[in-house]
Structures are given as C-alpha cells and as structure tokens.
Amino acid sequence: MQLVVSAPGKVILHGEHAVVYGKASAVNLALNPMNSMSSMSSMNYNTALATALDMRTSVRLAVTEGATTQGTESRVALADFGLLALTFQTADLSAMGKARSDPVGVDREALLSDIEAYLANHVQQETTPEARLALKTFLQILVAVVPHERLASVAIQASVQSALPIGAGLGSSAAFAVCIATVALLIAGSIQQTSNLSPSQLELINKWALYAETTMHGTPSGVDNTVGTYGGLIQFARTASGINMTPLTDLPKLRILLVNTQQSRSTKALVANVRTNFDKFPSIVPPVIDLMETIGVQALADLRKLSLDQGASAEIYERLKFYISANHALLSVVQVDHPKLVAVRSCAERFGFGCKLTGAGGGGCAFILLPPDASPETVAALVHAITNLHVQYNALLVGNEEPSQPFLVWETNLGSQGVRIDTA
Numbered sequence: 322m323q324l325v326v327s328a329p330g331k332v333i334l335h336g337e338h339a340v341v342y343g344k345a346s347a348v349n350l351a352l353n354p355m356n357s358m359s360s361m362s363s364m365n366y367n368t369a370l371a372t373a374l375d376m377r378t379s380v381r382l383a384v385t386e387g388a389t390t391q392g393t394e395s396r397v398a399l400a401d402f403g404l405l406a407l408t409f410q411t412a413d414l415s416a417m418g419k420a421r422s423d424p425v426g427v428d429r430e431a432l433l434s435d436i437e438a439y440l441a442n443h444v445q446q447e448t449t450p451e452a453r454l455a456l457k458t459f460l461q462i463l464v465a466v467v468p469h470e471r472l473a474s475v476a477i478q479a480s481v482q483s484a485l486p487i488g489a490g491l492g493s494s495a496a497f498a499v500c501i502a503t504v505a506l507l508i509a510g511s512i513q514q515t516s517n518l519s520p521s522q523l524e525l526i527n528k529w530a531l532y533a534e535t536t537m538h539g540t541p542s543g544v545d546n547t548v549g550t551y552g553g554l555i556q557f558a559r560t561a562s563g564i565n566m567t568p569l570t571d572l573p574k575l576r577i578l579l580v581n582t583q584q585s586r587s588t589k590a591l592v593a594n595v596r597t598n599f600d601k602f603p604s605i606v607p608p609v610i611d612l613m614e615t616i617g618v619q620a621l622a623d624l625r626k627l628s629l630d631q632g633a634s635a636e637i638y639e640r641l642k643f644y645i646s647a648n649h650a651l652l653s654v655v656q657v658d659h660p661k662l663v664a665v666r667s668c669a670e671r672f673g674f675g676c677k678l679t680g681a682g683g684g685g686c687a688f689i690l691l692p693p694d695a696s697p698e699t700v701a702a703l704v705h706a707i708t709n710l711h712v713q714y715n716a717l718l719v720g721n722e723e724p725s726q727p728f729l730v731w732e733t734n735l736g737s738q739g740v741r742i743d744t745a
C-alpha cells in the first residue's frame with residue numbers, strides 16, 4: 322500500500338475560545354458561581370464558524386505486508402522538524418496496551434507513559450518538545466487503533482510534511498491529527514483507500530483525530546479536526562452527546578488576507594489561561610464569551626443574507642467588518658491579543674478593513690476581510706504596509722524582547738476539501 326493522506330488547515334471566522342464553553346455561561350455562573358466547568362458537560366456549547374484553508378498537511382505512507390520474516394523496521398519522518406526521523410519496530414508497539422474500536426476505551430495516560438519510555442530509548446537525535454509531542458501522538462494513535470497482531474506483521478514508512486505554519490493558529494496540529502488518524506485506520510483496515518470517503522468513515526476519522534488532538538492540546542473543542550476532516554465552511558458546536566456540525570454550502574466565497582505575525586505561542590497555554598480568567602472573573606469573562614457567541618450568530622445571519630441579496634452587499638460587508646472588529650476586541654478582553662496583532666489590526670483599519678485574530682491568538686495569525694470593491698491598488702498598498710510593520714515594531718522593543726520577523730501576508734482560498742487519500 323502506497324498513498325498520500327492529506328488534510329487542510331483552518332481559519333476560524335468567529336467563535337475561537339467561546340466554542341470551548343457552554344452556552345449562557347454568564348447566566349449559569351451568575352446563578353451559581355461554584356458551577357464552573359463541571360456543569361458544562363450537561364449543556365449545549367457555543368458555536369464556531371470555521372473554514373478549511375487551501376494549505377494542507379500530508380503524510381506519504383508505504384506499508385509492507387508480511388514483514389515478520391524481515392523484521393518490522395519502520396520509520397516516521399517529520400520534515401517540518403529538521404528532518405527528524407524515528408526508526409522503530411512496529412512489533413515493539415504491539416506489546417503496549419490494546420487496540421480499541423473507540424477512543425473511549427483507551428487508557429490515554431498509561432499508553433502515553435509507555436510510549437514516552439519507548440521514545441527515551443529510541444530517539445537518538447536532539448528533539449524539540451513540539452517534535453517529540455508529534456512522534457508521541459503518532460505512536461499513540463498506531464497502538465490505540467491498529468490491532469496488535471497486525472502491528473506485529475507490517476512495516477511502515479511515513480513522512481509528514483506541511484504547507485501550514487506550525488503553531489500559528491491555522492490548525493496545523495489538527496491537520497496532523499486528521500492525517501495520522503486516517504493513516505492508522507488505513508493500516509488497521511478499518512477504512513480503505515477511496516476518493517470518496519463515506520459519512521461513517523469520516524466520522525470515524527474525526528473521532529480518532531480528536532483523540533490525537535487531545536494528546537497535543539489538552540482540551541480541544543474539536544472544531545479544528547472537524548474542519549480538517551470535512552473541509553468546506555462549517556458551523557460547529559459540541560453537545561453533551563457529541564458534535565453538532567452543519568456544513569454551510571450555500572454561503573458566498575469570502576476574500577481574505579491572512580497575516581502571520583510569526584509570533585509563536587501555545588494553544589494549550591492560551592486556552593488554559595482563558596479558563597483561569599473565566600473562573601477568576603465570573604462577572605466579566607463569561608458575559609464576554611456569550612457576546613462572542615452572539616457576534617458569531619449575527620455574522621452567520623448576515624453571511625446568509627449576502628448569498629441571497631448581492632444588491633445589499635456593501636451594507637452587509639460593513640456589518641461583517643463590525644463583527645470582526647468587535648470580536649477581536651472581545652478576544653483582547655480575555656487576554657489573547659498581542660502587540661503584533663494590534664499593529665496588524667490598526668494598519669488594516671487605517672485602510673478601512675476589518676481584522677481579527679484567528680485561532681488561539683497570543684500571536685499567530687490574523688485575517689482581514691476584503692470587500693468585493695477593494696481595489697487591487699489598495700490591497701497591494703496594505704500588503705506592502707503590513708510587510709513593513711516589523712520595522713516600526715522593532716523601533717519600540719521593550720526590555721529583552723526579541724526583534725520581530727517581517728510579518729507574512731497572503732491572499733488565500735477558503736472552503737477547501739477535507740481529508741483526502743490519494744495514490745502515491
């Protein structure tokens with residue numbers, strides 16, 4: 322078996338951070354401040370509007386059958402981490418835990434501690450914590466998904482490469498998670514190579530991708546892996562019993578500029594910090610989260626109107642711009658803004674455009690909505706201004722602050738295809 326599995330990154334238009342919390346969080350907490358997150362499991366969650374990007378992560382996979390006679394020497398290479406490669410025996414993995422048909426049955430912590438011990442003896446190269454986490458998650462999903470008699474009889478060659486910036490809020494970890502979940506399910510024989518994955522196959526991939534995301538992120542909402550799996554533009558919410566995902570196929574194509582501030586940050590730390598503030602300031606942060614939800618709902622209603630009534634598009638674009646700016650301001654209140662994002666936003670606003678961070682914030686990426694009447698000259702001037710923002714930024718460095726890299730800007734296509742399995 323030789324094939325290429327790929328999955329897209331994502332842009333969250335509205336709902337990042339809010340999507341982690343239960344609806345009416347303000348009311349809930351005002352009535353019972355001790356409720357905090359424990360009561361959230363029984364309620365409906367906030368929604369996110371998110372769309373797949375035309376930038377993908379791919380895994381080139383070769384599986385050799387009947388490997389028992391030659392040994393099961395396998396290799397996972399991570400091209401985005403300085404050509405880091407792990408050589409291991411798949412047969413060794415078959416001694417850890419037991420494969421399951423559903424992530425619920427897996428003892429995640431026990432499995433992770435076995436894999437950590439294994440990696441300690443098998444990774445010879447210097448690795449960053451990020452690269453190690455990726456290897457750990459890859460092995461974990463193999464052990465959890467692939468029946469162990471099969472692991473003992475195949476050799477795997479997998480090389481991972483991404484066009485997505487890693488750790489910039491564009492869902493690189495989810496694209497990786499969707500790819501490795503698909504790879505494990507293919508090796509297990511639970512899904513077959515096809516150009517048209519069925520709804521039940523997509524559901525299975527998404528379930529295991531969330532499992533992998535959870536190892537990398539702690540408490541992901543599931544929006545990133547859902548976009549990575551299904552693609553397109555979706556409205557996403559968790560519910561107590563699973564996910565609620567509505568593909569939005571009838572919405573207009575949006576033109577956006579994506580800006581990467583190249584400021585690294587950790588999604589896990591940012592999400593945890595918002596949660597701390599949520600609990601610490603129960604009369605401030607929960608209402609702000611609820612307002613983010615309201616903005617997302619209004620934005621969706623206006624996007625729907627836009628596809629029905631092109632005549633009123635100027636007014637609708639003005640409102641979409643308002644939602645974008647307002648949502649960014651709310652994200653700033655929950656402390657996930659960054660001075661580099663502030664610089665990008667104020668530049669976009671001087672040119673008359675709305676701009677907000679996307680993903681976890683704290684750096685990473687922002688998007689700028691371009692209305693249809695934005696002239697090529699104006700857009701070119703804006704791009705030029707943003708690519709020079711680091712010069713002004715660096716003139717005002719504080720303390721030991723690192724000088725900023727130039728910000729990267731690109732116009733991109735949204736609504737790309739979800740997970741794909743192609744012949745190598």
Ligand SMILES: Nc1ncnc2c1ncn2[C@@H]1O[C@H](COP(=O)(O)OP(=O)(O)O)[C@@H](O)[C@H]1O
Pocket residue numbers: 378399400401402450451452454455481482483486487488489490491492493494495497537538586587588589680
């Ligand atoms: N192409 C890749 N190869 C290997 N690991 C990856 C890749 N892309 C993402 N990852 C994993 O996901 C982590 C990034 O997750 P995160 O900080 O949430 O960034 P993002 O916002 O891009 O999802 C990386 O540290 C790594 O462990």
Ligand SMILES: C[C@@](O)(CCOP(=O)(O)O)CC(=O)O
Pocket residue numbers: 336337338339340341489490491492493540541542543544545588592679680681682
């Ligand atoms: C902040 C959050 O809403 C999105 C995080 O996106 P990213 O990992 O920064 O690409 C967290 C989540 O939904 O799990």
